[in-house]
Structure formats: structure tokens, C-alpha cells
Amino acid sequence: MFADALQRWPWPEDCTLPDVSPFTFTLDGGGRHLIQTVLQNRTNSIFAEFGTFMGGAARTWLSNNIGLRYVCVDPWGDDITDYVKSLSNVDWAARAYKTSYLEEIAELLSRYGPLRLVQNNLASFKDRCVLIRGRIPAAYSEMRSAGLVPDIIYIDALKRHEDFVEAHKIFPNAIITGDDWNWGIQADGAYPIRPYVEEIARERNGQIYADRATFVISEPRHELQFDDKWRYMSQSSA
Template sequence: MYGPLLSGLAALRRDNPWVEAPPAPIAPFHLSLDGGDGGRSLIEETIRDRQVSLMVEVGCFLGGSARRWLAASDDLTVIGVDPWEGNWAPYIRRLAAVPKMRAHIAHFSREEIDAICDSLVEAGNFQIALNNLRDLKERFVPVRRRAPEAFAYLAQYQIKPELIYIDADKTRDALDEAYRLFPEAMLCGDDWLWPDENGVLRMQQNVIAFADEHGFTVRHVKQSWLLEPRQAAPAERAVINPLLHSPAMLMIRRLRMSEDSTVSNDALDQLEGMVVAQGLFLAEITASMLNSYNIPAPRFAQRIKEIGAQVTELPEFQPGGGGTPEQREIVAAHVETLGALILDRLERKRAGEKARRAERR
């Protein structure tokens, strides 16, 4: 297979031109799937502190995150890798319809969301994404390809990115290929706290395994992660909090993904903070409650009270155990909150079963 006749960023621009099309049917808008931040300040600080001049972003969506990277430094150029296939209008309408996903588009009115979706149907993902970045055209190069194959394509042009941001599928393929072809580039990305259908933090597991294999440490803020060369000896490495994989966290993630749950993201954030802040005994309390999941609701409510009473018997709250009355109150609040969440799911499950029985009649 022959490579390009010329190499470098200029040749890449030549072979991946902007769409020369009529003006898009909507004014540029900012839509970034980070719920407001998502920890992307970690990436912006890296761009500024390391004086990054060339970055590859894998998974650009409609250009919202690319605008953030480009705003972080006037000297930065971003190569945006995304196939921009299909049509994202149904997905955006779903964001608006599902309470737990609405934070991504909360800054738009209903009329604005309708206009965005109509424009996507009319003009397509690619044209709308470029329309959102048109004022930054000289510093954004769109490459309509998928990762990890896109990395080999960029290597043909002898492109040497300093930073690679991965926000695509949740496998290791893109991470491994990026490191193989661009070993000098800093690797970072999204989805640190993204749970799969089983509540497993799949991308987090992949990043941690990769870091262990290649001698990196992981910095992470909310959904964002960054790999850095390991400075400390192996025994001094930071350890990922095991509570992140506890039964409590798995349940919280399932609630986040559930379209039927009425529990707000703010309440789930607060509950998640309680779990992480306290000791492993909190996960044990949660496991005890989860084991009570299928008992009748009245008995379940009684079980919540019993577990709450057991808090005062925990070793952590005995003389010399290190616990404090304030911590005990937090744990008790956790028991009450988690119990309410489980009870909510129980009632919804039973209501659904009752409705299905009625339909069968």
C-alpha cells in the first residue's frame, strides 16, 4: 500500500478538506457530552502546562470538546478523528427525554433542541460538526476515519502528535495502537467512570491495566484520565480505591443508567461521595442491604432500620476504633438513602410485573 505523496500536517489538510457546502441551517452551537465539565479541566491544564501544539482527538461528536481544547491555547492544532456517520438527531432527542441524561443539553431550550435535530437530519453530522468549528477552521483538521485504524493512517503522514485524547469505544484497541505508533505522545481520554450494562467501569479497568503493563501512573478527574510516566517506585504507586468496584457503586451505576429511576443525579453523586469517603465497612453494609433486595417491602423497611441500628456496633465506632459521631451519622444517612433507592426500585419492579400480568389477562 502506497502512502501519501507528501507528508506532514499540510498534506493531511490537503487530503482531508473541509466540506465546501452551503451554510448550515442553524447557527453554531456548543454541545459537549460532559454534563458541564466531566473533569476536562485536567486536559486543558495539560495542554497549557505542556505547551501542546498538536493534538489528536478520537471521537469528536459535534465539536464541543474540540472547542475547549482549542480555547486552552492559541498555538494548538487539533486533528479530529471521527467517521461522523449516521445521524445523531434521535440520540439528542433521547438526551432530552431521559432525566439522567438531560444535563448534557440543559442549556438548550426545547425549541433549540428541535432546531438542532432538524438541522442534523437536513445537513448530516459532519456538516453540523464543522459548522460548529468554522471559526476555528485553520486549527482543526477533520479526518473521517475510525480508531484504531486512523492511527496508522496518520502515521503515514509522519504526523507526531504530542497529546492523544481517546473518547471512542471502551476497548483497549485504540489505546494500544496509539502507544505502538506514537510512543512519545501523552495519552488521555474520557469515560473513566463510564459503566457498562453490568455496572463495570470498563474503560477504567483498561486504562489501569495498560498503565501497569507500560509503567505509567494514572491521573483522573471525574470522567477524564491522563497517563504520565511513573515517578515513584512500584510500592509507592497510588492504589485505585477498591470501593469504586464495591456492590454499592455497582448499584449506583445501574441507577444512573436506568431510564425508569426517579433518583436525581445530584442524589446519586452525594451517595457516591459517601461510599468513597468512608471505609470498606460501608460496602459491607451495602452488600447486606443488597442481600435483602427480594424480601417483601414491609420486611425490607424493617431491615433498613435493623442495619441502621447495627452501625453503632461497628468496630470503627468503638473506643479506639477511630470512628467519630459525625462519621456514624454519615453512615446512617447512607443506609437510609441507599434503602430508599432500593425500595424505589423494588416498587417499580413490582409495579411493572403487575402491569405485565394485567396485560396478559
């Protein structure tokens, strides 16, 4: 299955940039230890990240989990360049990275484009990593029709209901995880993606575990083991 995917979405021969060293640039909102817990004892699982950005999380999880097979999905459009350029004016980004570093990444993006940099960043893993340029939820159906069925899904995209529900429907056996759990608090104290994640958890008889930006839907059949302090209780069930 994964070998077929490598053939369907092949890497270009010139996937490295001689004058650019691979780098790990990630906008980590915290809590990714939960994902590492999911990955424990799941040798050779297929992990699909929807919203790969610059490949920073992919580099980390591929490095830390020998045997993990990885699917990166992202449109890798020019908006990434504009977004990185804007980060030097954002407090949380400025605290995480020096302005000079953000400017350097923005310059590389302007020169090479997002996809070429991601290829360069992940080229050392190309025997167990597939890059799919596309958008969800359409990419879900494309993957399924190609027989590429992930064991674990990580959603870090546009915070739309369909992005979550379609992943649940098209990949009913996958462990569903993601980012942005604490993103975008609204005037009423609600967070945009939480109702979508709660809906899926109810349908799967699952329990949500969350820490800062990261969430995991833990189902009995998957036998995941989390510290109970990360157990999420919704306001409606509290």
C-alpha cells in the same frame, strides 16, 4: 507535518452554513480541567480527539489554547442524529440541556447531517484543525502513514480494548487521555475502560489521574503536574 495533513484532509470551500450559527454542544461528564492542565505550556502541540461528536470539546480547547493544532476523528454517521433525538428521554442529558434545545440540535442534524454541522462549528479554526472521517483503530494507522503524529491523544469512542492498546502502540510518545472513566459501572463495581487504561499505565510506568469522566496517564518523561487528590489508586494496588 501538520501543514501536510491540512493538504491531505482539506476543508471544503463551502464549510459554513449561512443560516446556522456555530454552537458548542458537548456531553461533558466532568473533569476536563485535567486536560487543560495537560495543555498548559504545550504551545503548538498536536491534539487528536478520537470521537469528536459535534465538535464541542474541540471548540473549547481550540478557543482556550491559541497555537494548539487539532485533529478531529469521527465516523459522523447517522447514528449521531438518532442518539441526540434520544437524549431528551435521558435524565442526565435532560438536566444539562432543555428538551427544546436537544430537539433543535436533532432537527439540524436531520437537515444537514453531522459532518456539515461539525464543519460549520469549527470553520473558524480551519487553519489549525483537521477533520478525518473514519473509525479507530484504523484511523491510527492512516494518520501514522501520513506522518500525522499527535502529542496528545483523547479517546472518547466505543470503549473497546483495541482502541486503547493500539493508540498506545502506534503513538508510543503521545500523552494518552480520554473520557468515560466513570461510564458503565457493572454489577461487580468495575468500569469497562479502566482495565485498559491501567494496562497502558503499567506498560508506560505511568500514573493515572482521574476526575469524574476524565482520565490522564501521566508519565515521568512528560513532567505533568496534577494535584495529588486526582491520583487514582486501583483496587489491586490499594
